């Protein structure tokens with residue numbers, strides 16, 4: 079039996095002024111799956127991810143997340159979707175004026191998240207432990223390396239126990255070893271939290287380690303889809319070129 083679909087995007091359109099970015103794009107994400115999205119810079123990968131949680135309003139099309147029609151949601155329903163869909167932003171921005179602990183408490187307070195078994199401080203600790211950074215809990219973001227900041231941002235995403243995570247370039251700007259560690263972490267997080275994920279990446283190694291399937295975006299749609307191995311060995315040079 080096919081696995082349950084947790085995100086279904088159908089025929090989605092988005093233009094900025096007269097520039098068409100999403101041109102009737104379709105996407106499906108299944109429970110437990112890690113879907114990679116690759117494509118040239120500026121092609122619209124982040125726009126697509128933002129549309130899924132309505133940080134950007136699409137022009138037309140359908141978006142279904144965990145059985146909810148996202149484009150028909152009111153603000154309360156949208157808040158609920160955004161709790162269930164963690165978003166690791168491309169910049170991975172932390173609040174510089176807050177300690178790591180405060181950064182992680184922020185989403186709990188904002189959403190008045192309640193966990194029957196654990197208090198807020200315990201949630202912060204568990205989440206940091208998941209990314210292997212319990213020891214930086216009282217540091218300020220400026221004291222952390224780029225890789226550590228990415229992991230803290232990921233811990234902040236995990237704190238609300240999302241069912242789906244959208245990773246927007248989780249390894250960009252990191253050295254090869256640290257990128258590899260983040261890619262392994264993405265796999266570990268899936269096991270620990272039972273998440274499905276979309277992983278937008280230019281990083282070939284991340285695509286190889288962290289994804290089950292990859293879609294490549296071109297001209298506002300996905301032009302090809304396959305596993306890492308299928309795409310790397312494609313008979314089309316323009317596809318293989320994404321993996322050099």
Ligand SMILES: Nc1ncnc2c1ncn2[C@@H]1O[C@H](COP(=O)(O)OP(=O)(O)OP(=O)(O)O)[C@@H](O)[C@H]1O
Nearest residue numbers: 094099117118119120121122123124125126168247
């Ligand atoms: N809020 C916005 N207003 C106007 N144009 C936008 C907005 N957001 C994105 N764009 C434009 O949409 C296009 C796609 O941007 P997007 O950020 O999705 O690219 P991307 O594929 O994520 O690129 P990268 O790999 O560099 O992150 C770009 O031309 C960008 O300038």
Ligand SMILES: [Mg+2]
Nearest residue numbers: 123124168246
């Ligand atoms: Mg982007």
